[in-house]
Amino acid sequence: MTHFFNVFGIWLGAAFTFAIFSFLYKDNPFYKVAEQIFVGLSAGYWFIYTIFNILIPNLFLPLSTDFAANWIKLIPAFLGVLMLMRLVPNAEWMSRYPIALLIGTTSGLAFLRYLKSDVINQITATMINPFVGNNWVTVVGQILLVVGTITGVIYFYFSKKHEGAFGVSAKIGIYFLMVSFGAAFGYTAMARVSLLIGRLQFLLGDWLGIISP
Amino acid sequence: MAAKTLDRRWIFLFLFIGVALPLIFVIGLPIETTENVRAVYQMVEDTPAGSTVLISFDYDPASKPELHPMGRALLQHCFEKDLKVIITALWPMGVMMANDILDDLQPSYPNKVYGQDYVNMGFKAGGMVTIQAMGKHFKGIYTTDSNGTPVENIPMMKHIDNFENIAFVISLSAGAPGVKEWVQVAGDTYGRQVSSGVTGVSVSSVMPYVNEQKQLTGLLAGLKGAAEYEYLIGHPGTATSGMDAQSLAHLIIIIFIIIGNITYWRNKKKQKKEV
Structure with missing residues (x-):
């Protein structure tokens, strides 16, 4: 029986893969069915997963086994209920309190972390002597890093007109930005091709058995 | 016209x-290895046998073709270096991704015992806040593993109190929460060595963390990164064939x-x- 369901699952996977791929030719009912089933399944899966893997182990179980030690969990539970009030038109305003708390806490936590990791540490990482390195490739890379960072930031400085030496620096900054966009596009293309490879490995390996999975 | x-x-x-x-x-x-992948490999190589490491599976099936081969190769490397692996996930489906690899690897590593050499602590919601709490009191966050076994009954978890007891963290990340949160909290706040494997789409936003400050120790970038790692450990897999x-x-x-x-x-x- 297990073997039957394994095979059935693989055939189902192959059928849905073709249904989704068929959109590349043109929009059609097979694609639409596959898309709707995917959306419905995802929503259902998330709903059940949230109950069994978040609410039960983090809230219901601790409260039912040792209430005295875990009563404090009632506060986030109450805030969660308030959040659901968004669904009740007359009581929608109640959901603003947990949202306000969530935004405030997240902003406070994220501000410190981002300031340290994405600002201070990133700036410190560019404060290097670019001419010190084991080989000329490293030195050139370091010079590009420093020049790219400074000119890139200059491009985003809008309180002074981009002309003269300042304009030239901003122009150089644009070229660095262009290179970074190109690199990002290249990586994105690579990622999309990787997904196609993954699907074809499934079709040719697991489904048809032409290649070893 | x-x-x-x-x-x-x-x-x-x-x-x-x-x-x-x-x-x-x-x-x-031919597959050429890059400096960033060699840095991840070297980090695992340099970690003394018996150390405990943490691998976070922060992805779902949508990113499986790119990140699954990385997870597989990293686990193989850790097992061969006799490192004890704590598996966790900031994405719900990450738990199943990890189990899928563990089931696959079990016949090749029959001497590896669950609870002694590796453990799957399951999914934890909360992202940055959860990692922050891990740094203070690990067992406060993980009271049971993904099977429901109390953490006190898991031998390899007995001496784990916070990040001090973990040699390095690797996040296999397909987005948020993922590598950024691990860098910001485990790396920049608690000073743990952090490395990562990411999807091709995320590389350009994560790459700046590989810098002089060593916010990230190396980076596995997309399927190519996975193939390079498979090459380095000598176990060609799906990434190499792709x-x-x-x-x-x-x-x-x-x-x-x-x-x-x-x-x-x-x-x-x-x-x-x-x-």
Whole structure:
């Protein structure tokens, strides 16, 4: 029986893969069915997963086994209920309190972390002597890093007109930005091709058995 | 006169064939390793046997083709170096991704015992806040493993109190929460060595963390990164077999970009002449 369901699952996977791929030719009912089933399944899966893997182990179980030690969990539970009030038109305003708390806490936590990791540490990482390195490739890379960072930031400085030496620096900054966009596009293309490879490995390996999975 | 255009479905067909053929008829193009992948490999190599490490599976099936081979290769490497692995996930489906790899690897590593050599602590919601709490009191966050076994009954977890007891953290990340949160909290706040494997789409936003400050120790970038790691540990897998297809697909894309540009300029020239 297990073997039957394994095979059935693989055939189902192959059928849905073709249904989704068929959109590349043109929009059609097979694609639409596959898309709707995917959306419905995802929503259902998330709903059940949230109950069994978040609410039960983090809230219901601790409260039912040792209430005295875990009563404090009632506060986030109450805030969660308030959040659901968004669904009740007359009581929608109640959901603003947990949202306000969530935004405030997240902003406070994220501000410190981002300031340290994405600002201070990133700036410190560019404060290097670019001419010190084991080989000329490293030195050139370091010079590009420093020049790219400074000119890139200059491009985003809008309180002074981009002309003269300042304009030239901003122009150089644009070229660095262009290179970074190109690199990002290249990586994105690579990622999309990787997904196609993954699907074809499934079709040719697991489904048809032409290649070893 | 209307500009000459190519039906995009031809491009899809060429790409489909270009990817399928090298998977069937393997070319075996050489794989060159890069500094970032070697840095991750070296980090695992340099960690003393018996140390406990943490691998976070922060992805779902949508990113499986890129991140699964990385997870597999990293676990193989850790097992071969006798490192004890704590598995966790900031994404719900990450738990299943990890279990899928563990089930696959079990026959190859029969001496590895669950609870002594590796443990799956399951999914934890909360992202940055959860990692922050891990740094203070690990067992406060993980009261049971993914099977429901109390953490006190798991031998390899007995001495784990916070990040001080963990040699390094690796996040296999497909987005948020993921590598950024691990860098910001486990790395920059608690000073743990953090490394990562990410999808190709995320590389350009994560790469700045690989810097002089060592916010990230190396980086596995997409399927290519996974293939390089498989090469370094000497266990070729699905990433290695996909590299021929990847290279050929890139070649096709480059050819189409060149053809597109030539056609664009020719059409522009024609239009100028007509005016």
